[in-house]
Amino acid sequence: DAKTTQPPSMDCAEGRAANLPCNHSTISGNEYVYWYRQIHSQGPQYIIHGLKNNETNEMASLIITEDRKSSTLILPHATLRDTAVYYCIPRRGQFYFGTGTSLTVIP
Amino acid sequence: DTAVSQTPKYLVTQMGNDKSIKCEQNLGHDTMYWYKQDSKKFLKIMFSYNNKELIINETVPNRFSPKSPDKAHLNLHINSLELGDSAVYFCASSPRTSGRGYTQYFGPGTRLTVL
Numbered sequence: 001d002a003k004t005t006q007p008p009s010m011d012c013a014e015g016r017a018a019n020l021p022c023n024h025s026t027i028s029g030n031e032y033v034y035w036y037r038q039i040h041s042q043g044p045q046y047i048i049h050g051l052k053n054n055e056t057n058e059m060a061s062l063i064i065t066e067d068r069k070s071s072t073l074i075l076p077h078a079t080l081r082d083t084a085v086y087y088c089i090p091r092r093g094q095f096y097f098g099t100g101t102s103l104t105v106i107p
Numbered sequence: 108d109t110a111v112s113q114t115p116k117y118l119v120t121q122m123g124n125d126k127s128i129k130c131e132q133n134l135g136h137d138t139m140y141w142y143k144q145d146s147k148k149f150l151k152i153m154f155s156y157n158n159k160e161l162i163i164n165e166t167v168p169n170r171f172s173p174k175s176p177d178k179a180h181l182n183l184h185i186n187s188l189e190l191g192d193s194a195v196y197f198c199a200s201s202p203r204t205s206g207r208g209y210t211q212y213f214g215p216g217t218r219l220t221v222l
Contacts, residue, residue: 032209095152097151099149
């Protein structure tokens with residue numbers, strides 16, 4: 001499975017878009033990119049996933065570069081409840097959670 | 108209705124005891140998992156079960172034994188508990204083990220404290 005690099009922490013003003021980057025330069029052609037988040041003390045929550053094309057759902061948008069070596073999760077209008085640790089997981093075998101990005105949404 | 112549920116939510120016990128954590132999913136999924144999240148917040152997979160059959164065991168001590176009475180349940184039994192077993196244990200399930208159907212849905216976690 002591909003290794004990932006995410007910034008350890010980010011801040012975002014409430015109501016603004018939060019853009020969370022992930023580098024997965026060793027990703028292979030059949031590995032999906034999954035994004036999960038973990039709000040303090042809760043179970044990880046699925047957000048979105050994609051293979052090649054950009055994806056959007058009610059929670060977020062996922063932008064995957066053409067070479068698939070990086071992706072960006074976009075929360076269009078961050079709220080205080082979006083404060084969490086966000087994990088980017090390229091997946092071919094099992095899920096391996098890294099250290100993620102701790103996003104703090106500031107009032 | 109809760110999709111993936113775990114009981115108990117908190118478990119405090121003495122070293123050397125045997126304990127079980129239960130997990131149930133009502134999503135009709137074929138595959139269930141157990142994860143451990145330690146004090147440093149690293150989340151690691153322990154077991155994966157597909158249709159009641161163990162398909163992965165990630166170098167977990169044999170004091171840990173998963174038991175799946177049916178497709179909707181995956182319980183975790185721990186013998187001779189040690190201090191290092193203190194952690195939060197998460198159960199998860201997914202429709203299948205590959206492709207787009209792999210999305211995993213997690214339970215709320217069980218916080219185990221060994222004294």
